[in-house]
Amino acid sequence: MSSHSRRQLPRVLVSADTERSGPDLTERATHLPEAYQAAILEAGGLPLAMPATISRPVIAACVDTCDGVLLTGGEDVDPRIYGPELRPDLRRKVNLTPDHGRRDYREMLLIAETLRRRKPLLAICRGHQVLNVALGGTLWADLPTQIPTALNHRRMDMRREIVHEVRLTPHSILAKITGKLALGVNSTHHQAVRRVAPPLRVTAVSSDGIVEGLEWNAGAGEAAWWVMSVQFHPERLVDRYPEHQAIFRAFVQACVRSCNLRL
Numbered sequence: 001m002s003s004h005s006r007r008q009l010p011r012v013l014v015s016a017d018t019e020r021s022g023p024d025l026t027e028r029a030t031h032l033p034e035a036y037q038a039a040i041l042e043a044g045g046l047p048l049a050m051p052a053t054i055s056r057p058v059i060a061a062c063v064d065t066c067d068g069v070l071l072t073g074g075e076d077v078d079p080r081i082y083g084p085e086l087r088p089d090l091r092r093k094v095n096l097t098p099d100h101g102r103r104d105y106r107e108m109l110l111i112a113e114t115l116r117r118r119k120p121l122l123a124i125c126r127g128h129q130v131l132n133v134a135l136g137g138t139l140w141a142d143l144p145t146q147i148p149t150a151l152n153h154r155r156m157d158m159r160r161e162i163v164h165e166v167r168l169t170p171h172s173i174l175a176k177i178t179g180k181l182a183l184g185v186n187s188t189h190h191q192a193v194r195r196v197a198p199p200l201r202v203t204a205v206s207s208d209g210i211v212e213g214l215e216w217n218a219g220a221g222e223a224a225w226w227v228m229s230v231q232f233h234p235e236r237l238v239d240r241y242p243e244h245q246a247i248f249r250a251f252v253q254a255c256v257r258s259c260n261l262r263l
Contacts, residue, residue, distance in 0.1 A: 009046035010255035013066035015107055015127070016049050017074035018099045028052070028099055035235040036072055036124075042238065043248040045255060052099075054106050056113075063113045068120035068226075068255035071107060071127025073233060076191055078104050079141050082133045086141055093142035093190070108134050115227070120254035122247070123229035125189055131229050132214060135197035143190055143210070150208045153187045160236045163187050166212040172203035173215050173228050177250040178243040185212065185232035192231065204230065226254035 014032060021029035032049050040047040047070075050062060063069065075097045079086050081104060086094065097103040107127075111134040114121050123131040129139055143150045155163045162184035168175040175181060183204065193211040196202060204213025216227035228251070234244035 009044065010067040010252060010259050011065065012040050012045045012047050012068050012070055012252070012255060013050055013062055013110075014040070014047050014070045015072060015103075015110055017072060018052060018097055018103050020098045032072070033235075035233075035238075036070065039235040039238045039245075039248045040070070040252065042245070043252040045248075045252040050106075050110065052102070052106070054102055054109065056109055059106065059109050060113050063110065063117055063119065066119070067259040068122070068251065069110065069114045070251075071111075071121070071123040071130060071229075073125035073127065073188075074103070075126070076141075077126065077130050077133055077139060079139070081108075082138045090141045090145060093145060104130065111135075118225060119258050120226040120251060121228070122251040124235065125231060125233055128214065128229035128231050129191060129193060132193045132197050132200060135199050137193060137197035137200070138195040140192045140194045143192055147208070147210075150210060151187075151206060153192070153206075153210065154190045155187050159186060159188055159233070161186060162237070162241075164206060166204040166206050166232075168213070169201070169203045172201075172213070173226070173250070174203045174213050174230070174247075177246045179246075180243060183243060184241070185230075186236060187232060189231060200227075200229075203228070226251070226258075 016030045016032035019031045021027045037047045076094045078101050107130050140146050165182050165184050168181050200214040201217040203215050206212050212231040214229045216225050234247045237244040
């Protein structure tokens with residue numbers, strides 16, 4: 001029996017959120033919402049939670065055993081990673097991870113290892129932002145403060161609803177898999193991509209100019225590589241919107257191809 005037939009399902013390594021836990025909130029716990037798990041399972045993949053480590057060898061071993069990587073949502077990326085110290089009013093708007101930046105560092109290492117091994121990568125919300133930062137881009141620290149004319153992107157009261165549309169770049173991965181040039185999305189963020197990292201290209205933009213999607217900017221003659229990020233949360237929409245379900249199905253199929261190439 002081949003290793004592929006034994007495994008059956010492509011393995012998706014999921015970088016989960018970190019939250020405070022315990023009776024007095026002094027402990028930390030790995031938090032992976034069931035919506036991500038359900039979306040991957042429905043698409044034919046096997047979600048496996050990334051351990052809370054910053055060990056390079058362990059992270060390398062995790063990536064080695066998976067067929068693709070998913071970066072999830074969560075708290076803000078520490079602005080000290082991508083720019084100078086924020087002025088006080090902006091600093092107060094930033095909600096950092098409760099593990100003192102360990103998640104930021106872990107995901108930077110995870111992204112580097114995933115790209116080094118050229119495995120499929122899907123990044124969602126915070127993941128979209130941390131991918132851009134990891135590759136040399138920057139972020140808006142707080143949209144309402146820095147871009148007062150922007151849409152209200154923090155619709156926490158409508159997490160599972162379409163609240164605005166984004167324009168998709170023709171021939172991008174996102175446009176191809178959804179079959180659309182305009183896509184209705186939910187929106188629960190207050191930060192956003194500012195300067196796009198050079199290895200990436202924009203694939204989705206909201207009406208106020210906020211970058212809502214990125215993908216690997218393949219050069220001439222470069223082989224196709226499945227790296228995609230979105231600012232919205234498709235996992236919360238898969239049960240009612242086929243175009244959002246298609247994002248996970250395309251990602252898992254890319255993981256299947258990655259697995260087959262290594263057999």
